[in-house]
Amino acid sequence: MNPLLYKAHPLLYLSVDLLIHPSAHPVDDFSRLILIYLVINLLWMAAFRLAVRRTVGIRLTPLSAYGLALPSALFYAPLMLTVLNDVLAHAFRLEERYILIFVIAVAAQMLAALYAAVIRFDRTGQPIGVRAGIAISLFLLLSSIPFGFLLLGLNAALRII
Template sequence: MNPFLFKAHPLLSATIGLFADPAGQKLSEAALLLLFYLGANLVWAIALALILREAAQLQPRPLVLYGMALPALIAYLPITLTVLQDVLSHTFSLAERFIPVFALAIACSMLGALYGLMFRYPRSGRPIGLNAGFTVSLAMLLATLPLGFALLKSDLLSAVL
């Protein structure tokens, strides 16, 4: 059994299903999931803009922010919702959720390296570096927590999934 799908949030199940077997998905369900991600990415792009302004004193173009926030959204939100769902229902057990929590740590490291290399200072053209990239990545993960709580409490995802 896939450890990510053990009592998973429906968004995580739908996302893994879309990535694992895109041909097996109905076009309407896949389109609805993609539209949700593209719409939710607006909030993540705003969060990324605020974090970059504080952490690295950068203000990239909106299209760059939107494109660079999408990997954080797809990597963090479904797994975070699954873990938060367990926390809110008081059934969180690290033995059951070790692999998703470990996947969040790995995703945070990989996105930190990506952000550290892709975001550049405008005057020198030099990358912001790994320290600032990891700071931005970790801040995006931490920003996912209140946004995930808001999504769980608003029950917005039940209309999508």
């Protein structure tokens, strides 16, 4: 059994299963998952715009912020939903979730490197740098905790996934 998928949230399980076994799912599953991620990304876009504006003083357009925030929504949403679901159920055990916590830490570092290289100052065209990239990535990681609780509540009420 994959330790990443041990008692995983349905969003994480469906995302990984669609990547591993795409022929086993109808097109509706792909469409639904893409739509879920695109809607979820609205939360991360707002946090991303705030983080970039506060960290480096750059005002991004909503469209560019939406595109740049999409990787963080793809990484953080399913992983944090799994961890927070365990926390709410009082079933979080580090020996069961250490790989998941490690994946979250690696995702934060990868996103920091991405944002450090991709986001550029308007006037000079220079990248913002690793320090600002880490600040933005960690801000999005910390923002994903309340977003995760919000998404778990919406999912409990509406049964989206």
